[in-house]
Amino acid sequence: MSNLTATSFFSRWLEVLFNYRKHTGSWAWILHRITGLGLTLYIMIHIIALTGLLKGETAFNEEMALFKSPIFLFGEWLLGALVMFHSLNGVRIALVDFGNGARFHKEILTFVYILGVLMVTGMAYLIFLH
Amino acid sequence: MRTYKFYGSRNTGAKYWYMQRISGIILVIVLIGHYVLMHATPDAGHTYRAVLERMHSPFWKGIDLTFVTLGLWHGLNGTWNVFRDYTLKPWLSNLIQILLILLGLTFWFIGLNTILKF
Numbered sequence: 360m361s362n363l364t365a366t367s368f369f370s371r372w373l374e375v376l377f378n379y380r381k382h383t384g385s386w387a388w389i390l391h392r393i394t395g396l397g398l399t400l401y402i403m404i405h406i407i408a409l410t411g412l413l414k415g416e417t418a419f420n421e422e423m424a425l426f427k428s429p430i431f432l433f434g435e436w437l438l439g440a441l442v443m444f445h446s447l448n449g450v451r452i453a454l455v456d457f458g459n460g461a462r463f464h465k466e467i468l469t470f471v472y473i474l475g476v477l478m479v480t481g482m483a484y485l486i487f488l489h
Numbered sequence: 490m491r492t493y494k495f496y497g498s499r500n501t502g503a504k505y506w507y508m509q510r511i512s513g514i515i516l517v518i519v520l521i522g523h524y525v526l527m528h529a530t531p532d533a534g535h536t537y538r539a540v541l542e543r544m545h546s547p548f549w550k551g552i553d554l555t556f557v558t559l560g561l562w563h564g565l566n567g568t569w570n571v572f573r574d575y576t577l578k579p580w581l582s583n584l585i586q587i588l589l590i591l592l593g594l595t596f597w598f599i600g601l602n603t604i605l606k607f
Contacts, residue, residue, distance in 0.1 A: 392571060399564030403592075406557065406600045412544075413606060416537040423535050439528070446517045453510055485529050 383465050387448055394445040401438060432486055439482045440475075447471040502573075505566060512563040519555060544607040557600035565593045 379385070411422040425431065451467045454460030460467060527535075534540070543549040572585050 395564070395567045396571065399568055402560045402564055403596050406596050406603070410599060410603050412537070412540065412603055419537040419540075423537075426535075435528070439524075442520065442524075446520060449513045449517060453514055456510060482528070 383468055387451070387468055387471075390444055391448050391452075394441040397441050398445060401441075436479075436483055436486050439486070440479045443475050443478050443482070444471070447475050509563060509566055509570070512559045515555070516559055516563060519552060519559075522552070523556070541607055544604070550604060553604045554601070557597060557604065561593050561597055561600075565589045 381389075408422070411419045426435075448468075448471055451460065451464065451471055454467060455464050534542075544553075569586065569589055572582070577585070
């Protein structure tokens with residue numbers, strides 16, 4: 360145990376992770392987890408960013424102008440994709456837990472992916488071309 | 490036997506499981522409104538004046554408070570759920586929980602400070 364370095368621990372963890380057979384639900388679980396952690400980080404950044412309101416009108420408007428730059432718009436789209444997957448899959452989880460969703464959870468997941476891709480494409484139109 | 494029922498914990502976690510779903514459902518509903526207003530309609534106003542005007546109304550204040558509170562709680566409880574999937578020593582488990590609570594309280598107060606200033 361003492362010679363187990365952080366690197367070998369991490370590679371062992373990855374080995375275990377990749378050797379499990381993934382079914383449809385496993386991928387949904389992995390994506391839900393990654394997007395969830397990303398969104399938690401984002402809400403904190405969002406809270407910090409909006410403290411710009413306390414710095415007065417010019418400072419806040421300059422900050423908003425920065426968020427209109429192409430790189431931030433791309434980030435907004437990426438964020439939209441995370442939000443879209445997490446909320447659609449979250450609705451699926453609620454249906455499985457509270458409704459009769461366990462019988463149709465794979466079909467709902469297909470619906471989540473199709474609707475998600477459509478909505479994220481629509482978002483790209485609104486963000487980049489509108 | 491009773492003590493070992495939930496891995497030695499007195500807490501079943503059922504309450505938190507339930508609250509995670511309820512907060513998630515509320516967040517989805519509020520988020521639809523947020524997206525339509527802030528992202529789908531560029532004319533909605535992202536300037537200082539427009540934001541302040543919204544911030545002065547109790548309705549938007551309520552929406553923002555809901556967002557900050559439920560969003561942080563849902564996110565950090567979700568983060569704790571990730572840690573819970575791994576076998577943790579009791580001291581590490583307690584340390585992570587304390588850090589997550591402190592993180593949540595810090596950002597909650599920063600958020601409240603911004604919302605309630607106007």
